[in-house]
Amino acid sequence: MTIEVRNTNDVHENGVKALVYGDSGIGKTTLMSTSPKPLIVSCEAGLLSIANTNTPYIQIDADYENPEKSLQDIYDALEFAQESEEAMQYETISLDSITEVAQVMLFQLKVKYKDPRHSYPMLADEMGKLMRGFRDLKGKNVLVSAKSARMEDSDTGTVTYKPKMPGKELLFDIPYIFDQVLFMTSMPDEDGIEYRVLKTAKGYGFDAKDRSRTLQPIEEPDMGKIIAKVKAGVIV
DSSP: OOOOOOOGGGGGGGOOEEEEEEOTTSSHHHHHTTSSSEEEEEOSSOOGGGTTTTOOEEEOOOOSSSHHHHHHHHHHHHHHHHHOSGGGGOSEEEEEOHHHHHHHHHHHHHHHOSSHHHHHHHHHHHHHHHHHHHHTOTTOEEEEEEEEEEEEOTTTOOEEEEEOOSSHHHHHHHHHHOSEEEEEEEEEOTTSOEEEEEEOSOBTTBOOEETTOOSOSEEOSOHHHHHHHHHHTSOO
16 A cells, blocks of 8 residues: 655645636636636636737637537536646636536526426536536646625625525535635725725625635735735735
8 A cells, every 4th residue: 555645835736726706897807817827718708808918718608509518618628727738838727707607507407307406406516526627627726706696684684795606505515615715896995996806804794715824804806916825825
């Protein structure tokens, strides 16, 4: 029997794995372009914001008339990132967005299983496998985006923002797959001018986390700086 003993100092050599969520138009796609040597797997028609950044991407068309092809294209992109020599030039693989991927997958499952009691558990299983496939890309940073969902408690009226996912199981499971869950939003400065930020720690009305414990509660929306901080393992 052969046992390999590893050192936790090397854990970040496998890359930083993060989920970022926020409202449409807040700048999630632009954030992805700030990652080190990024390749974006785009499932949405939202690349105009980075048209002048010279960022390589793979386009996945969300085809609800042929959802099987859309999902196969996503798995092909994952295989490309896992196995192709061409993918070695990229340091960060970004998926934009898993909300769209989950909706296409749910549409396919509802056609296959008429009873939604079968569709939603299957969705959680299949999306979990897909997300773990991206998360476990060796030596790559992985950044996955999601839209945000506004959830209001009917009893207390409390509003909470979470990653937008169809089905309670998927909504609960997906954030646990990633080491960083970042809430992208805007805040007013001293002059009342809104600027964009990443919130990295859970607060009143939103979910976020940083397993590395190296990030400030509020960070600048720059994934190059975020990834460098996490890999350094030092609070800056």
